[in-house]
Amino acid sequence: MASELVNVIVAFAFIYLLVRWFSKGNDNARADSPAAILGFSPRKATDDMIATVHAAFPDIPRANIHYDLLKTGSAEVTSNKILERGVLDAPPAAYFRAFPLATQQAAQGQPTAVSSTPTPAQPRDLISRFQLEQRVAQPEPAAGATAVRASWDASAEKREASLRERKAQMILEARKRMAEKLQAQTAGSS
Incomplete structure (x- = not known):
């Protein structure tokens, strides 16, 4: 009887450790997800939405537009925010871990600026x-x-x-x- 109890306890401990070991791999995958990095569940922000807002407000950096669209999920809401406030908040550093700058540039086919510093195409003075x-x-x-x-x-x-x-x-x-x-x-x- 005692040996059966020991076998059951060992089996439960083994199963517990096995489940914990497999779930640890899933936690790492969840920690690398955009939702975990940004601190909110990002909404869908298509390239068309970014291009639409950027066409209306070319002085707002694309990264700022993309970050706000991830929060709002709506080009209209982002446009209204620009009209009301005049600017959009710059994305935090965590944004660039979730959406690397190189990936954005390749997807959009053009450089992405975070700050409003002039690009070579814009006159400096x-x-x-x-x-x-x-x-x-x-x-x-x-x-x-x-x-x-x-x-x-x-x-x-x-x-x-x-x-x-x-x-x-x-x-x-x-x-x-x-x-x-x-x-x-x-x-x-x-």
């Missing part, structure tokens, strides 16, 4: 972005001669041209003030 190189090289007109009066024009083209000109003037004035500030600093330090 406002002068080149707004194509004001020739206006910087021109001598300054008399004070007040370049002021554009803000008025409401009847045609959309005139309003757009007026807005473009005001932006250009603001950029050129800021550049002028910065040059004067740097000149004053160098004169003060000499």
Whole structure:
């Protein structure tokens, strides 16, 4: 009787250890799953959804869009969030373990940026972005001669041209003030 009890206890211990050993392999597989890495159950985010949101908001990095789509599962909700807040949260480092950058680049066929630093295709400064190189090289007109009066024009083209000109003037004035500030600093330090 006692030997049978010992055999039963040994058999249960063996089965317990065997089950535990096999389930340990499953825990590792679960720990590597995107849900375990990200801390939430990711929803489906297709390349079409990412492309749709990125087409509407090209200044938002694709990784940020993909991360938000994994949380929301909806291009509309992600778009509304961008419209309300102006930005999307950058994905945490764990996101890149679950979705490696190289995999994203290969799937999308283009580089993925996390930050909003300009890519080589984007101009690095406002002068080149707004194509004001020739206006910087021109001598300054008399004070007040370049002021554009803000008025409401009847045609959309005139309003757009007026807005473009005001932006250009603001950029050129800021550049002028910065040059004067740097000149004053160098004169003060000499």
